[in-house]
Amino acid sequence: MVELHANSKMALNGTQQMSRNKSIGQQLLEVAQVLGDIVLLFLQMFYSLGECVYRFIVPIQPKPVKGEIVLITGAGHGMGKELALLYASKGAKVVGWDVNMKNNEETISEINHRGYPTAHAYHCDVSNRENVFEVAKKVQQEVGDVTILINNAGIMPTHPILTQTKDEIERTFNVNVLAHCWTIQAFLPAMLKNNHGHIVALSSCAGLFGLENLVPYCGSKFAVHGMMEALSEELRMDPKCKIETTCVFPYMVDTGLCKRPKVKFEKLMPLLKPRFAAKAIMRAQQMNKKLVSIPGYLMSLNNYVRLMPIRTALYVKDFINSGVESDL
Numbered sequence: 498m499v500e501l502h503a504n505s506k507m508a509l510n511g512t513q514q515m516s517r518n519k520s521i522g523q524q525l526l527e528v529a530q531v532l533g534d535i536v537l538l539f540l541q542m543f544y545s546l547g548e549c550v551y552r553f554i555v556p557i558q559p560k561p562v563k564g565e566i567v568l569i570t571g572a573g574h575g576m577g578k579e580l581a582l583l584y585a586s587k588g589a590k591v592v593g594w595d596v597n598m599k600n601n602e603e604t605i606s607e608i609n610h611r612g613y614p615t616a617h618a619y620h621c622d623v624s625n626r627e628n629v630f631e632v633a634k635k636v637q638q639e640v641g642d643v644t645i646l647i648n649n650a651g652i653m654p655t656h657p658i659l660t661q662t663k664d665e666i667e668r669t670f671n672v673n674v675l676a677h678c679w680t681i682q683a684f685l686p687a688m689l690k691n692n693h694g695h696i697v698a699l700s701s702c703a704g705l706f707g708l709e710n711l712v713p714y715c716g717s718k719f720a721v722h723g724m725m726e727a728l729s730e731e732l733r734m735d736p737k738c739k740i741e742t743t744c745v746f747p748y749m750v751d752t753g754l755c756k757r758p759k760v761k762f763e764k765l766m767p768l769l770k771p772r773f774a775a776k777a778i779m780r781a782q783q784m785n786k787k788l789v790s791i792p793g794y795l796m797s798l799n800n801y802v803r804l805m806p807i808r809t810a811l812y813v814k815d816f817i818n819s820g821v822e823s824d825l
């Protein structure tokens with residue numbers, strides 16, 4: 498104990514000695530460096546804000562998707578199906594994955610009948626890591642390197658947490674969250690090798706705020722939000738990396754996934770049409786948007802409401818009074 502005290506005293510003396518040893522010139526230089534960094538930070542902030550204003554007036558041109566290989570999970574139904582048709586109509590080569598092979602093949606044959614670039618259907622359970630890697634290898638051999646990955650497949654058991662079964666909770670996280678990890682691990686290496694690619698993930702408005710009857714689902718969609726922000730950061734660490742990410746937060750979409758939607762202002766906030774949502778997702782990907790809600794104001798509204806005291810924010814939520822009723 499005495500020895501520890503003596504050691505820390507010596508260390509303290511050493512630090513004091515070092516700072517005394519620094520000449521006035523060195524100390525001034527350090528202060529100037531910090532001030533320089535602060536000035537640089539403000540310049541960068543003003544530059545990027547100015548760029549945003551400029552881009553608001555003169556938007557960037559959407560990236561063409563012609564010739565890209567677009568893999569869509571859950572391509573058999575809803576937004577996945579609409580995305581498959583849209584990307585194919587713009588000249589992309591579509592690869593559809595689904596557990597429902599009948600629906601998936603319907604989507605793909607619809608594309609092929611319309612004379613768009615040949616599309617391919619594969620059976621894949623995205624929640625199964627081995628299955629993802631096995632089918633990803635097949636896609637690479639039979640179609641080529643996937644350049645746009647759209648993690649869309651999702652499930653939504655809708656009832657109070659105490660009535661959700663162990664299987665439902667585990668499946669929600671396996672399909673809605675872990676599957677994203679497996680597909681990213683399967684397709685990101687080729688994107689990094691070619692320094693070309695885009696990863697899109699479907700979160701939800703339930704990944705922005707909590708909703709009753711959706712405890713595991715909200716958890717899974719918040720997780721997707723966090724994972725996509727972290728992935729974007731990891732890729733940003735390499736300044737030469739040209740791989741983009743987009744995380745999408747749609748409001749309720751009329752696909753049947755929300756079995757009992759509850760909407761107070763039906764005229765103001767009707768359920769979105771799957772085609773409309775798919776167009777907005779594709780546009781966000783083409784414009785390299787990192788985080789985008791559909792409709793766009795949803796994310797800003799959420800950010801503003803979150804600045805309010807919690808009770809005030811809850812009054813706003815009660816006023817909007819939209820969400821989902823239990824499907825039990």
Ligand SMILES: NC(=O)c1ccc[n+]([C@@H]2O[C@H](COP(=O)([O-])OP(=O)(O)OC[C@H]3O[C@@H](n4cnc5c(N)ncnc54)[C@H](O)[C@@H]3O)[C@@H](O)[C@H]2O)c1
Pocket residue numbers: 570571572573574575576577594595596597600621622623624649650651652653672699700701702746747748749750751752753754755
């Ligand atoms: N519909 C909405 O209101 C809404 C709102 C916000 C976000 N989202 C999200 O958007 C995505 C698509 O939603 P949707 O409404 O189009 O869904 P949907 O139910 O219409 O289609 C989902 C597709 O995913 C497939 N699928 C399910 N589990 C799978 C698995 N393990 N492996 C492979 N495929 C699987 C299904 O067979 C189906 O074809 C989901 O992630 C959903 O959570 C939906």
